[in-house]
Amino acid sequence: EKAKWPKETVDLWAKLSKKEANDIDTIQRSIVHHVTTTLARAAYNMDNFTAYQAVALSTRDRLISRWNETQGQLSKADPKRVYYLSLEFLLGRSMDNALLNMGLKGTYDKSIEKLGFNMEDVIESEVDAALGNGGLGRLAACYMDSLATLDYPAWGYGLRYNYGIFQQRIVDGYQTEYPDYWLNFDNPWELPRLDISIQIGFGGHVQTIQDEYGVTRHNWVPAQSVQAIAYDVPIPGYDTENCNNIRLWRSKPTRVFDLTSFNEGNYEKSVEDATNAEKITSVLYPNDNTMAGKELRLKQQYFWTAASLHDIVRRFKKSMREWSDFPDQVAIQLNDTHPTLAIVELQRLLVDEEMLNWDDAWEIVTKTFAFTNHTVLPEAMEKWSVPMFEYLLPRHLQIIFDINLFFLQKVEKKVPNDRGLLNRMSIIEEAQPQQIRMAHLAVVGSHKVNGVAALHSSLIKTTIFKDFVDYYGEEKFINKTNGVTPRRWLHQSNPQLSALITETLGSDKWLKDLSLLKGLAAKTGDAAFRKKWMAIKRANKVRLAELIKERCGVEVSPDALFDVQVKRIHEYKRQFMNILSVIHRYRTIKSMTAAQKASVQPRVVIFGGKAAPGYYIAKLVIKLINSVAAVVNQDPAVGDLLKVVFIPDYNVSVAEVIVPASDISQHISTAGTEASGTSNMKFVLNGGLIIGTLDGANVEILEEIGEDNIFIFGCMAHEVEDLRHAQRYRGVPMDPALQGVISAIEKGTFEDPKIFQPLISTLTVGKDFYLISADFASYITANQQVDAAYKKQDEWSKKSILCTAHMGKFSSDRSVKEYAEEIWNIKPYSVKDEGYM
Numbered sequence: 041e042k043a044k045w046p047k048e049t050v051d052l053w054a055k056l057s058k059k060e061a062n063d064i065d066t067i068q069r070s071i072v073h074h075v076t077t078t079l080a081r082a083a084y085n086m087d088n089f090t091a092y093q094a095v096a097l098s099t100r101d102r103l104i105s106r107w108n109e110t111q112g113q114l115s116k117a118d119p120k121r122v123y124y125l126s127l128e129f130l131l132g133r134s135m136d137n138a139l140l141n142m143g144l145k146g147t148y149d150k151s152i153e154k155l156g157f158n159m160e161d162v163i164e165s166e167v168d169a170a171l172g173n174g175g176l177g178r179l180a181a182c183y184m185d186s187l188a189t190l191d192y193p194a195w196g197y198g199l200r201y202n203y204g205i206f207q208q209r210i211v212d213g214y215q216t217e218y219p220d221y222w223l224n225f226d227n228p229w230e231l232p233r234l235d236i237s238i239q240i241g242f243g244g245h246v247q248t249i250q251d252e253y254g255v256t257r258h259n260w261v262p263a264q265s266v267q268a269i270a271y272d273v274p275i276p277g278y279d280t281e282n283c284n285n286i287r288l289w290r291s292k293p294t295r296v297f298d299l300t301s302f303n304e305g306n307y308e309k310s311v312e313d314a315t316n317a318e319k320i321t322s323v324l325y326p327n328d329n330t331m332a333g334k335e336l337r338l339k340q341q342y343f344w345t346a347a348s349l350h351d352i353v354r355r356f357k358k359s360m361r362e363w364s365d366f367p368d369q370v371a372i373q374l375n376d377t378h379p380t381l382a383i384v385e386l387q388r389l390l391v392d393e394e395m396l397n398w399d400d401a402w403e404i405v406t407k408t409f410a411f412t413n414h415t416v417l418p419e420a421m422e423k424w425s426v427p428m429f430e431y432l433l434p435r436h437l438q439i440i441f442d443i444n445l446f447f448l449q450k451v452e453k454k455v456p457n458d459r460g461l462l463n464r465m466s467i468i469e470e471a472q473p474q475q476i477r478m479a480h481l482a483v484v485g486s487h488k489v490n491g492v493a494a495l496h497s498s499l500i501k502t503t504i505f506k507d508f509v510d511y512y513g514e515e516k517f518i519n520k521t522n523g524v525t526p527r528r529w530l531h532q533s534n535p536q537l538s539a540l541i542t543e544t545l546g547s548d549k550w551l552k553d554l555s556l557l558k559g560l561a562a563k564t565g566d567a568a569f570r571k572k573w574m575a576i577k578r579a580n581k582v583r584l585a586e587l588i589k590e591r592c593g594v595e596v597s598p599d600a601l602f603d604v605q606v607k608r609i610h611e612y613k614r615q616f617m618n619i620l621s622v623i624h625r626y627r628t629i630k631s632m633t634a635a636q637k638a639s640v641q642p643r644v645v646i647f648g649g650k651a652a653p654g655y656y657i658a659k660l661v662i663k664l665i666n667s668v669a670a671v672v673n674q675d676p677a678v679g680d681l682l683k684v685v686f687i688p689d690y691n692v693s694v695a696e697v698i699v700p701a702s703d704i705s706q707h708i709s710t711a712g713t714e715a716s717g718t719s720n721m722k723f724v725l726n727g728g729l730i731i732g733t734l735d736g737a738n739v740e741i742l743e744e745i746g747e748d749n750i751f752i753f754g755c756m757a758h759e760v761e762d763l764r765h766a767q768r769y770r771g772v773p774m775d776p777a778l779q780g781v782i783s784a785i786e787k788g789t790f791e792d793p794k795i796f797q798p799l800i801s802t803l804t805v806g807k808d809f810y811l812i813s814a815d816f817a818s819y820i821t822a823n824q825q826v827d828a829a830y831k832k833q834d835e836w837s838k839k840s841i842l843c844t845a846h847m848g849k850f851s852s853d854r855s856v857k858e859y860a861e862e863i864w865n866i867k868p869y870s871v872k873d874e875g876y877m
């Protein structure tokens with residue numbers, strides 16, 4: 041078409057598609073333009089929300105032009121790309137981040153101030169994009185930020201849920217869940233690509249045919265089909281023109297209703313089928329570290345992986361290369377086992393539709409995929425029942441059985457006559473009914489398997505994947521320690537500290553090379569610097585105190601030690617142990633004389649986090665925290681020495697207020713259970729000290745910041761098994777301090793003790809699986825050390841500075857670079873600013 045245009049038409053397009061300037065006047069015009077046209081409002085009927093919408097739309101225009109430029113240039117250059125398949129992207133808010141990354145924040149601040157609005161208030165109008173549960177989903181978001189910042193050609197693929205993680209409200213101390221209908225108002229951070237629509241099949245049967253060469257071919261004839269519609273979310277890098285993409289799929293009924301029902305004249309049934317199609321991307325499953333096992337979840341997984349692979353293959357085919365080049369053009373990272381069906385789908389496409397032979401296809405598949413494991417908890421291991429699977433995906437089941445057969449034949453060849461080994465390694469678990477072990481399938485179908493922190497990566501080699509390490513060798517199993525983006529988790533959420541760091545280091549280069557923070561270490565001897573450092577911490581605490589007042593109705597002093605535990609509520613994370621120690625502290629204070637009380641370090645204990653709606657024990661922990669808070673906070677004998685709050689509806693934007701404001705935070709999982717943790721990194725990066733076990737990334741944080749700047753307690757991962765054994769078979773008695781705390785609960789100090797009986801039962805001797813009793817004494821001691829250290833404010837400020845100074849390793853830039861170089865084999869591609877939209 042374009043080739044036919046006369047020169048004047050071509051020139052006109054070139055003239056009119058020049059990028060808009062980014063001066064205040066142009067930006068103000070673009071904001072007012074959106075107010076008066078897109079939003080159909082005027083100055084007299086505007087509020088902060090309208091201002092937010094207009095600023096968002098104006099920001100979006102600039103984002104989209106970068107997105108377009110990036111995708112256009114990448115299409116031409118066609119470098120190898122990585123595709124990050126994740127069922128969760130916990131992005132939080134976008135506007136502040138987009139403006140900062142594009143270097144436009146200052147200009148927009150000024151632009152809207154002159155229009156009568158204040159940026160901080162306007163930002164508060166944005167709802168979080170909460171398409172994730174916790175650490176796993178937030179990690180995917182941090183990785184997308186780093187990939188764009190480092191100019192890597194990368195796309196994320198996920199689902200566009202209508203409902204993100206539920207909203208949590210606390211009613212009578214109990215968690216209640218409300219739907220998170222985040223798309224209530226238009227979402228300016230996505231581009232609907234209604235033209236990109238892919239048919240996804242379910243159910244039906246498999247035809248077997250002999251082709252003209254006498255080869256048996258399989259043809260899947262699905263019974264139903266659903267449409268996948270693409271929605272693109274632009275991800276701008278920091279200080280670069282590059283803008284990557286997350287493509288989220290939405291399910292819709294196919295235009296022609298389900299043929300079977302329709303042809304049968306069953307109109308109602310065909311409308312019902314259409315509604316069912318829309319259900320697929322309706323809701324995010326709200327479980328973290330546990331498997332739901334629902335049919336709809338399996339449908340989500342296939343819908344998403346099939347649509348994504350179809351898209352990836354279509355893009356590859358445009359370049360007219362040989363199939364054997366596929367792994368040189370495409371790397372696919374599996375974020376946990378959720379996208380493991382992609383392995384099977386690619387094998388199916390290559391064998392059934394592209395007519396490759398099985399072995400050639402399988403080589404392409406295994407060179408393409410790599411798999412990240414994020415947990416060792418048995419309840420989180422994904423398994424699908426064979427009968428349910430067969431009903432939804434009959435051809436995929438056949439392929440899985442074939443993959444398994446060929447795999448086990450090779451194992452048998454290498455290690456003959458070991459039935460036990462074959463049983464353990466099989467992708468199919470011989471249970472009633474049989475189960476598909478997704479982790480085994482992911483390992484067999486990938487060329488690299490990684491854990492997310494050094495300890496976790498070595499643990500998976502000796503536990504869940506031990507047999508696979510023996511079979512494939514060590515090289516396939518590697519570590520990629522998690523990281524967090526310093527743009528969102530310091531620059532954006534702690535602007536004052538970011539400014540002080542930039543001023544001190546003489547430039548803002550640290551935002552792209554976090555190792556430069558080590559330059560701060562020289563400043564610990566500078567009293568004036570320490571004062572500034574601590575003043576910023578205090579200002580952040582004041583801000584958090586305001587949020588606590590607003591959300592919990594509790595007044596807390598910013599001069600107290602702020603002690604934070606915010607994360608999903610799970611037994612292995614031991615919020616229960618934390619609140620038990622708070623009860624211990626309360627009892628201790630109550631037993632003191634006035635003189636003794638004078639030397640107590642005042643503390644505000646802050647909790648936050650969601651429990652899975654079906655996780656009864658976790659929900660009881662929330663209730664206990666609130667019951668303890670109710671008693672402690674109004675006890676005049678305690679006053680400001682101890683306050684306890686549970687901040688409802690913990691999410692990314694609340695974390696952005698909490699993280700910069702903590703003095704100490706708690707990362708106290710039973711050793712060997714928390715794969716990495718990433719909030720530990722965020723807190724330390726912001727000069728917050730941590731108290732923790734030798735678990736996950738705590739181990740590496742200790743290595744980096746040194747033992748003087750961290751409070752470590754509790755048993756080690758390798759001791760856990762023996763401790764559990766001893767407890768079960770030798771009846772180790774309960775820790776006496778813990779016994780005292782339990783008695784206090786049982787005496788009814790905090791509401792009707794009957795409520796908490798099921799929780800207390802988890803501590804019964806022999807049953808205390810997470811070893812709360814075994815670790816209790818050392819936990820109390822570590823907390824006393826925290827109090828003592830905090831009293832020496834000068835020393836504390838030095839520790840705080842050294843924490844930040846030594847966090848360079850934990851930038852997600854470092855993690856992503858390692859993945860790119862050691863797993864994906866991709867190179868950065870920097871987009872040139874050609875000045876066009």
Ligand code: GL4
Nearest residue numbers: 175176329414492715716717718
């Ligand atoms: C998790 C781990 O529990 C957490 O330790 C880790 O930091 C995170 C990202 O690797 O992955 N695994 C699951 S499941 N949910 C998580 O948050």
